[in-house]
Amino acid sequence: MEKSELEAIADKERRARKPVCVSCCTAAGCLSANGGEVLEGLRAAVPADGADERIEVRAVGCMKLCSRGPLVRTQGPAGGTEKPPDEILYERVAPADTGALIRAAVNNVRAEHPAIDLSQPFFTRQKPIVLENCGRIEPERIESYIEANGYRALHLALREKAPAEVVKEITRSGLRGRGGAGFPAGVKWALVAKSPSERKYVVCNADEGDPGAFMDRSILESDPHRVLEGMAIAAYAVGASQGYIYIRGEYPLAINRLQSAIRTARRLGLLGGRIFDSPFDFNVDLRIGAGAFVCGEETALMASIEGKRGSPSPRPPYPAEHGLWGHSTLINNVETLANVAPILLHGADWFASVGTEKSKGTKVFALAGKIANTGLIEVPMGISLREIVEDIGGGIPGGRVKAVQTGGPSGGCIPAEHLDTPVDYESLASLGSIMGSGGMIVMDESNNMVDVARFFMEFCMDESCGKCIPCRAGTVQMHGLLKKICDGEATADDLALLENLCDMVKHTSLCGLGQTSPNPVLSTLRFFRHEYENLLVAEAIGT
Amino acid sequence: MKVTTLKINGQLVSASPGATVLEAARENGVEIPTLCELEGISNVGACRLCLVEIAGSPRLQPACVTEAAEEMEVQTDTERLKRYRRMTLELLFAERNHVCPVCVANGHCELQNRARENGMDHVRFPYQHPDLPVDITHDRFGVDHNRCILCTRCVRVCDEVEGAHTWDLSGRGTQSIVITDLNQPWGEADTCTTCGKCVEACPTGAIFRKGSTVCEMEHRRDRIRFITDARKKQEWNP
Numbered sequence: 037m038e039k040s041e042l043e044a045i046a047d048k049e050r051r052a053r054k055p056v057c058v059s060c061c062t063a064a065g066c067l068s069a070n071g072g073e074v075l076e077g078l079r080a081a082v083p084a085d086g087a088d089e090r091i092e093v094r095a096v097g098c099m100k101l102c103s104r105g106p107l108v109r110t111q112g113p114a115g116g117t118e119k120p121p122d123e124i125l126y127e128r129v130a131p132a133d134t135g136a137l138i139r140a141a142v143n144n145v146r147a148e149h150p151a152i153d154l155s156q157p158f159f160t161r162q163k164p165i166v167l168e169n170c171g172r173i174e175p176e177r178i179e180s181y182i183e184a185n186g187y188r189a190l191h192l193a194l195r196e197k198a199p200a201e202v203v204k205e206i207t208r209s210g211l212r213g214r215g216g217a218g219f220p221a222g223v224k225w226a227l228v229a230k231s232p233s234e235r236k237y238v239v240c241n242a243d244e245g246d247p248g249a250f251m252d253r254s255i256l257e258s259d260p261h262r263v264l265e266g267m268a269i270a271a272y273a274v275g276a277s278q279g280y281i282y283i284r285g286e287y288p289l290a291i292n293r294l295q296s297a298i299r300t301a302r303r304l305g306l307l308g309g310r311i312f313d314s315p316f317d318f319n320v321d322l323r324i325g326a327g328a329f330v331c332g333e334e335t336a337l338m339a340s341i342e343g344k345r346g347s348p349s350p351r352p353p354y355p356a357e358h359g360l361w362g363h364s365t366l367i368n369n370v371e372t373l374a375n376v377a378p379i380l381l382h383g384a385d386w387f388a389s390v391g392t393e394k395s396k397g398t399k400v401f402a403l404a405g406k407i408a409n410t411g412l413i414e415v416p417m418g419i420s421l422r423e424i425v426e427d428i429g430g431g432i433p434g435g436r437v438k439a440v441q442t443g444g445p446s447g448g449c450i451p452a453e454h455l456d457t458p459v460d461y462e463s464l465a466s467l468g469s470i471m472g473s474g475g476m477i478v479m480d481e482s483n484n485m486v487d488v489a490r491f492f493m494e495f496c497m498d499e500s501c502g503k504c505i506p507c508r509a510g511t512v513q514m515h516g517l518l519k520k521i522c523d524g525e526a527t528a529d530d531l532a533l534l535e536n537l538c539d540m541v542k543h544t545s546l547c548g549l550g551q552t553s554p555n556p557v558l559s560t561l562r563f564f565r566h567e568y569e570n571l572l573v574a575e576a577i578g579t
Numbered sequence: 580m581k582v583t584t585l586k587i588n589g590q591l592v593s594a595s596p597g598a599t600v601l602e603a604a605r606e607n608g609v610e611i612p613t614l615c616e617l618e619g620i621s622n623v624g625a626c627r628l629c630l631v632e633i634a635g636s637p638r639l640q641p642a643c644v645t646e647a648a649e650e651m652e653v654q655t656d657t658e659r660l661k662r663y664r665r666m667t668l669e670l671l672f673a674e675r676n677h678v679c680p681v682c683v684a685n686g687h688c689e690l691q692n693r694a695r696e697n698g699m700d701h702v703r704f705p706y707q708h709p710d711l712p713v714d715i716t717h718d719r720f721g722v723d724h725n726r727c728i729l730c731t732r733c734v735r736v737c738d739e740v741e742g743a744h745t746w747d748l749s750g751r752g753t754q755s756i757v758i759t760d761l762n763q764p765w766g767e768a769d770t771c772t773t774c775g776k777c778v779e780a781c782p783t784g785a786i787f788r789k790g791s792t793v794c795e796m797e798h799r800r801d802r803i804r805f806i807t808d809a810r811k812k813q814e815w816n817p
């Protein structure tokens with residue numbers, strides 16, 4: 037494969053585009069709302085009378101306002117016409133509606149079907165970098181990705197940059213890990229690049245286990261090649277030739293799309309031996325997880341790839357020194373890797389111009405809870421929680437925001453009075469929460485904070501691997517105490533014991549799961565202590 | 580031989596090169612409580628009893644898997660560590676069914692010893708009273724899951740020293756349980772060579788020789804170290 041061949045594919049793809057384009061979401065959210073039949077209906081409705089020369093139906097990825105799916109977008113004749121191309125996003129499309137939508141698109145008119153206002157803040161306030169192709173390209177066709185500038189960054193890296201320059205570019209961009217902890221990606225890459233290990237591996241962490249989170253799934257379903265390209269660039273930069281994507285078995289669609297993406301990339305010579313006629317070889321294989329949350333923790337994940345029980349090991353040694361089968365291993369999250377190609381293409385300075393001093397770029401969130409607009413959003417770092425909740429999310433219809441939960445079972449609840457907090461790693465941490473991987477749940481007055489804490493503790497208890505005592509037995513006892521408080525049977529002594537136990541589990545557990553499991557309790561205690569105290573009884577029941 | 584010099588509880592001490600903080604402490608007569616660690620097998624850092632404070636490290640570190648380093652300053656016995664250790668032990672006693680007066684290991688149990696040494700004289704958490712089986716299908720040994728603390732010594736010694744890998748873990752979290760072969764009764768586990776290494780290694784009354792009654796089950800835990808030293812260093816006298 038040469039650059040010219042890449043351009044030829046893109047050209048061919050562009051020439052084949054038809055004036056009227058109807059795109060149907062085929063990501064899991066819409067598919068679960070019968071999007072598959074909608075797509076078939078759209079395809080069947082294209083008339084065979086010559087109009088099919090002018091209209092195409094495309095199976096695209098997530099169009100972000102998932103809660104109103106299945107979504108169908110129609111774009112009028114592009115370019116050259118007197119009217120600018122019209123973009124209409126139809127919501128909740130049923131298979132029976134497809135004929136009317138196609139007819140309207142052919143005639144370039146608006147169909148009699150509810151459409152979503154594309155000028156609302158939900159769309160205009162977003163800043164797509166990671167999701168720039170999401171809902172625009174066809175994830176199952178590599179040509180579509182190549183048309184959208186795909187694999188140019190890999191070419192640039194392999195043919196015009198030394199590995200060390202690539203590492204430097206990532207370091208300068210200020211990109212931090214999107215898997216939760218926010219470790220600087222460039223620093224990690226440099227560690228692996230420097231390792232004398234004669235074999236190295238690149239691992240993409242697609243285990244996404246936080247309850248309610250679907251950022252990584254959406255990326256993989258909507259733009260799988262971007263993650264493969266990011267992995268290949270990372271592998272080149274650190275000197276690896278084998279990559280693994282560890283993905284949870286609950287994501288069959290993402291697995292399918294990745295498998296077909298790997299196959300087609302290999303067929304075109306974009307993976308495999310001597311990529312772009314350089315000496316660089318790179319292969320990617322999938323490893324399917326069985327749905328244990330703890331397997332997202334990097335040492336457990338690597339044990340699982342090696343075929344062992346997925347339980348964490350003490351760090352140090354870190355994967356960069358002692359990773360898969362003892363070799364130096366780079367492990368990054370899906371979203372982290374999805375940022376790599378645009379950074380190389382547009383430069384570190386461009387990336388660093390988005391975001392804040394210490395948190396660069398954007399963050400993808402799965403916005404959920406009591407607000408009007410729920411779905412997938414990508415916002416620049418530093419945006420305030422208020423802008424996300426009130427503008428993008430459209431606020432709580434007829435209600436008031438009580439708190440915003442970020443970071444899932446490892447995070448915390450930020451109360452309404454702190455809604456002006458900027459979304460960056462340090463600010464969220466200073467409020468006792470974390471950026472996390474991107475779950476964001478907006479809560480209203482009907483949410484009982486003790487019960488929220490109890491819910492997350494139950495999750496941690498069920499997901500604890502059981503290796504270390506503080507987490508295995510501590511989560512059980514913390515959950516018991518929280519339940520006792522919720523049931524109105526606990527005394528002030530129980531609350532004090534709970535706080536002691538939280539402190540102990542946080543500081544003594546082996547891995548992040550146990551260490552962060554008290555966070556939902558500690559953060560709700562910090563801002564909503566009265567809700568706990570209101571539930572206490574003076575004397576222990578039965579004494 | 581180059582030694583590592585470090586400070587443990589304010590005392591300047593030296594340790595053999597490559598020694599862990601735990602080994603450095605032991606070489607110098609400082610006791611750090613342990614449960615999952617056993618000389619002769621690999622360390623997993625799981626029980627968290629051996630956590631120590633290391634100056635400059637934001638996290639507590641398990642002494643059994645942390646290498647001693649030059650100029651390291653280690654605290655092994657602060658009030659905070661003692662509080663955490665007592666609580667860890669309380670959690671263990673509340674987790675399964677430890678009824679010492681009727682236990683085969685009473686008086687020879689590391690869990691019991693750690694509780695006594697660390698001043699754990701009562702348990703503030705409700706006992707979970709799980710309903711757990713006892714497997715006495717093996718000719719010579721038995722396993723009582725009510726006494727198991729999931730330290731995985733049996734798993735490691737069987738795999739690493741005997742090479743049989745009869746034991747493993749099944750389930751997760753508090754539902755974890757040690758199993759033999761593919762969760763068959765021990766007596767039907769073909770891989771078991773009846774070597775008895777797990778019996779010697781077990782810190783509690785969980786694995787026992789059949790026929791031992793209350794207080795009679797004495798584990799010879801130093802036998803494991805004896806075997807590995809004999810193999811690796813050709814040292815035949817303990």
Ligand SMILES: Cc1cc2nc3c(=O)[nH]c(=O)nc-3n(C[C@H](O)[C@H](O)[C@H](O)COP(=O)(O)O)c2cc1C
Pocket residue numbers: 212213214215216217218219241242243244245246329330331332333334335367368369370372373473547548549
């Ligand atoms: C219990 C637990 C679960 C985790 N789950 C995930 C996950 O699902 N996806 C992920 O990318 N990182 C997860 N992590 C973080 C990883 O251990 C690791 O830090 C991350 O993959 C590194 O990639 P990054 O630097 O690109 O963020 C988890 C950590 C813990 C402690």
Ligand code: SF4
Pocket residue numbers: 330347348499500501502503504505507508545546547548549550551
């Ligand atoms: S903290 Fe929990 S999940 Fe992590 S090693 Fe300990 S028991 Fe396992």
Ligand code: SF4
Pocket residue numbers: 676677678679682683684685686688689690691726783784785
């Ligand atoms: S195993 Fe130890 S602590 Fe448990 S009942 Fe037996 S003697 Fe007591």
Ligand code: SF4
Pocket residue numbers: 722726727728729730731732733734757780781782783785786
């Ligand atoms: S049976 Fe004994 S050695 Fe095995 S895990 Fe349980 S307590 Fe440890």
Ligand code: FES
Pocket residue numbers: 061062063064065066067097098099100101102105106107412
């Ligand atoms: S899944 Fe269809 S819009 Fe997100």
Ligand code: FES
Pocket residue numbers: 612613614615616623624625626627628629630641642643644
């Ligand atoms: S002895 Fe170190 S963690 Fe158990």
